[in-house]
Amino acid sequence: MTEQWQPSACILCECNCGIVVHVEDRRLVKIRGDKDHPASRGYTCNKALRLDHYQNNRARLTSPLRRRPDGGFEEIDWDTAISEIAAGFKRIARTYGGDKIFYYGGGGQGNHLGGAYSSAFLKPLGSHYRSNALAQEKTGEAWVDAQLYGGHTRGEFEHAEVSVFVGKNPWMSHSIPRARVVLNDIAKDPGRSMIVIDPVLTDTAKMADFHLRTRPGTDAWCLAALAAVLVQENLCDERFLADHVNGADVVRDVLREIPVPEYAQHCGVDEELIRAVARRIGTASSVSVFEDLGVQQGPNSTLCSYLDKLLWILTGNFAKRGGQHLHSTFGPIMRHTPEVGRTPVTGAPIVAGLVPGNVIADEILTDHPDRFRAMIVESTNPAHSLADSARCRAAFASLELLVVIDVAMTETARLAHYVLPAASQFEKPEATFFNLEFPHNTFHLRHPLMDPLPGTLPEPEIWARLVRALGVVDDAELEPLRAAARRGRDEFTTAFLQAMAANPELNKVLPYVLYETLGPTLPDGLRGAAALWGLAQRAAMTYPDAIRRAGHADGNALFDAILTSRSGVTFTVHEYADDFALISHPDRRIALEIPELLDDLRGLAAGPTPLTTPEFPIVLSAGERRAYTANDIIRDPAWRKRDGHGALRVSVEDAAELGLVDGGRARIITATGSAEATVEITEAMLPGHASLPNGFGVDYPDDDTAAPRVTGVAPNELTAAGWRDRYAATPWHKHVPARLEPVPADG
Structure with missing residues (x-):
């Protein structure tokens, strides 16, 4: 090269x-x-x-912006922006309390590093409520994981004899390393099997040995039937359950009572197919399971998370090659704790430390004294991504102070009082904390490919300037740490520990301390990577043996390897027996009994409750991942080589009944809003089920002078905040009751 x-x-x-x-x-x-x-x-x-x-696109921001009284924006210099923003947040904290300042962000799919510095600004103000996109997807699963074993698990699909994908299409949405290579390897191997549970005939389902094509919203009955067959046909791993699981007998007593034929009818899957799949799972040498948004954003989502985990726990597919694994983390992105807090106004559950996205507007649009008064949004676009976008826009517009940090003028930024232009992900050191693999786990610090676009700043520098403007740190106190950093890692480590012990208040601004002291000594424009030093020390203390197996003597050695390994580094190498040590319960056993979810499991006996109505008879899945969708991180529609307008996919049967024409137009109407889309008629969809892709409905300028144009449908103009899971309040984006109407060609 x-x-x-x-x-x-x-x-x-x-x-x-x-x-x-x-x-x-x-x-x-x-x-x-x-x-x-x-x-x-x-x-x-x-x-x-x-x-x-x-x-490189015309939507890039290159100057801080301040909203004018007339609603427009004016360019201001960085010093003015920083001083006014810091003063504004100090005023909010002084007047109402710092807990009225709400933070939404922490990075998107690839930029977590900047968000690591946000706490240094928010903690001194007293702000502690936060959220991000994970609260729209993963908090129900995280709550289940916390009670079962206290951490996140990932399947070892590369080596699994049986791979199960629940509401997941990895051919398009990936989420596992080398996804298409792994899927092709499974499909070609007659000794291995792929199982897909999904109402849609996805690309992955077409490759599968078994496709359980459930009716939309009935996944819980299908999963319960599968688990019931495992128990009723004695396919459980008794030795594993006895040695490593608590509460298995209680769970099995509930599953023994499930009428499998009846549940098969509820979910629309042939009973013999369900039994064949359960037998394949129950007799395999290894099984890995992956659940995703198809069930996590639909009815019974948290219950589904519990049920799909029963498939691999009951069969003992843990801590073995090709099975399910707990794993190390470099920078944890969620808290795995069974404790649930409550939001200050609506009392909604705060799971994994994240306020549910579906209640944010209600936490603002109220006269309650504890309502959120100010908000800072970093590298995300909640005005577009949260349910009921119109209500979200009204909420954000009502805030006393809204600041957005982003690379582009997003839909959320248009509502802000101040917009701060960030350097792109290729103009600064950056990383992600999606480090989820076992036994080898990797971390990749990406070096900048070029200098920041003039007028922009990397997020670590933005946060550092805001902290300086707060005046909460005496700069002279940092001088000994700066001097120690210049002398070497070992001296810095000693000085750092001494400084933290002498002044515990510095812990509130820890990322800032590292940025200001260790940061200037880092090479090649990597000052923003300073926060990784603390994470490397913690990883070395948490997983000492696995860190050493990966070739790193201690936290400093790991940090240096991260800095110099331009293509990424393996930071832990685990042995399969380590899985049990990673269980957080004191007895290192899986706690299978979750009473609330067992009550819900018993409640399935009443059968599915129809959520559609004569007025809205179609289930709309809002936000399908396709070959050319990527949330809204790429705003320029020219990147798409096909499906350029984000077609509404409908079944052959619905098209015939409703008079829809392939390539024609249809109006989608829900209780929240309406939109028009191009129609694609496909056998991939079941009757009564339609889908819209994610990543559309954002604006983009046609040229340097034209007003922005919008391509495709913004899905959350159609979704409702009240449709959500009762445990984690995750949205039902994949189950929106809708009505479809043809749009005349001349209309």
């Missing part, structure tokens, strides 16, 4: 596959997979090849 190729990573899904990039005049002119990346090993999908549409 010549010097013109630089290692980096794709930023369009959680895999963050390694890529190498040829840069010319700030353009990413050539992109291909990085063979040296320890996780992706040269693999990448088609989406990564279009990343220049993110890096």
Whole structure:
């Protein structure tokens, strides 16, 4: 490889596959997979090849903006922006209390590093309520995980004899390293099986040995029937349950009473197919399971998370090659704790430390004294991504202070009082904390490919300037740490520990301390990577043996390896027996009995409650992932080579009944709103089920002077905040009652 190729990573899904990039005049002119990346090993999908549409587009911001009294924006200098914003948040904290300041962000699919610095600004103000996109997806699963074993699990699909995907289409949404290679390997091997539970005939379902095509919203009955067959046909791993699981007998007593034929009818799947799948799972040498948004954003989502985990726990597919595993974390992105807090106004559950997105508007649009008064949004677009966008816009517009940090003028930024332009993900050191693999787990610090676009700043520098403006740290107190950092890692470690012990208040601004002291000593524009030093120390203390197996003597050695390994580094190497040590319960056993969910499981006996009505008879899945969708991180629609307008996919039967024409137009109407979309008629959809893709409905300028145009449908103009899971309040984006009407060609 010549010097013109630089290692980096794709930023369009959680895999963050390694890529190498040829840069010319700030353009990413050539992109291909990085063979040296320890996780992706040269693999990448088609989406990564279009990343220049993110890096170079007309939507980039290049100056701080302040809202004028007339509603427009004016450019201001950075010093003015920082001083006014800091003063504004201090006023909010002084007048109402710091807990009235709400933070939404922490990074998108590829930019978590900047968000690591946010706490240094928020904690001194007294702000502690926060949320991000994970509260729209993963908090129900996290609550279940916390009670079962206290951490997140991931399947070892590369080696699994049986792979189960529940509401998941990894051919398009990936989420596992080298997804399409792994899927093809499974499909080609007659000794292995792929099982898909999904109402849609997805690309993955077409490859599967078993496709359980459930009616929309009935996944819980299908999963319960599968688990019941495991118990009723004596397919459980008795030795594993006796040695490693508490509460198995209580769970099995409930499952023995389930009428499998009746549940098969409820979910629309043939009973013999359910039994065949359960037998395949129950007799396999290894099983891995992956659940995703198809069930996590639909009815009974938290119950589904519990039930799909029963499939691999009851059969003992834990702590073995090809099974399910707990794993190390480098920078934890969620708290796995069974304790649930409550939001200050609505009393909604706060799971994994995250306020549910579906209640944010209600926490603002009220005269309650504890309502959120101010908000800071970083690298995300909740006005577009949260349910009932119109109500979210009204809520954000009512705030006394809204500040947005982003690379583009997003729908949320248009509502802000101040907009701060961030450097792109390729103009600064960046990383993701989606480090979820076992036994080898990897971390990749991406070096900047170019300097920040003039007028922009990396988020760590933005947060540092805001902290300085608060005046909460005496700069003189940092001088000994700066001097120690210049002398070397070991001296810095000693000085740092002494400083934290002498002044515990510095812990509130810990990322800022590292940025200001260790940061200037880091090479090649990597000052923003300073916060990783603390995470490396914690990882070394948490997983000492696994860190050493990966070749790192201690936290400093790991940190240095991260800085110098341009294609990423394996930071832990676990042995399979380590899985049990990673269980957080004192007895290191899985706690299978969750009383609330067992009550819900018993309640399935009443059968599904129809959520559609004669007025809204179609189930709309709002936000399907397709070949050319990537949330809204790429706003330029030119990146899409097909499906450029985000077609509404409908079944052959519904099209015939409603008079819809392939390539024609349809109006989608829900209780919340309406929109028009191009129609695609496909056998992939069941009758009564339609889907819209994610990533559409954002605005983008046609040229440098034209007003922005919008391509496709913004799904959350159609979703409702009240449709949500009762445990985690995650939205039912994949189950929206709707009505479809043809739009005349001349209309």
